[in-house]
Amino acid sequence: MKKFDHKKARRWVKAAQILFGLLIVLFVIAVMLYGSNSSLAGGPGGGSSSFTGFIEALRGKVSALIGTLAVVMTISGGVVYATSQGNPNQMSLGRDLIISAISGLALYAFASFLLGDIGTGGSGGLIKQYFSF
Numbered sequence: 001m002k003k004f005d006h007k008k009a010r011r012w013v014k015a016a017q018i019l020f021g022l023l024i025v026l027f028v029i030a031v032m033l034y035g036s037n038s039s040l041a042g043g044p045g046g047g048s049s050s051f052t053g054f055i056e057a058l059r060g061k062v063s064a065l066i067g068t069l070a071v072v073m074t075i076s077g078g079v080v081y082a083t084s085q086g087n088p089n090q091m092s093l094g095r096d097l098i099i100s101a102i103s104g105l106a107l108y109a110f111a112s113f114l115l116g117d118i119g120t121g122g123s124g125g126l127i128k129q130y131f132s133f
Helices: 006-036 050-082 088-115 126-130
Strands: none
Touching (some): 006 050, 006 088, 050 088
């Protein structure tokens, strides 16, 4: 049976953490740019709604991607943890995968809760409700 490569697995965990972080940062930047420019949003300043549709589609795709990655990371962490056979390094790796997936998903959910649907004509998140921009 092939020996488990812990260094390679830790690199994959680190790459997944970086990917989660980048997706969340890109989403927050897109929403903030979109919400701050009412002429692009088809608001009172005019403009087309094609940009609105693009942002909403992008948000849906990013949400699906983040959810899929979180599920895959959680399952793979569970498999690594379950097959660790008492090896502390593998148990730690499995636990790290599960914690990273859940914390990344929680961070994304919290960012969506704060930002809400800024600029799409909805009520927005907590930021829009308490600060006018």
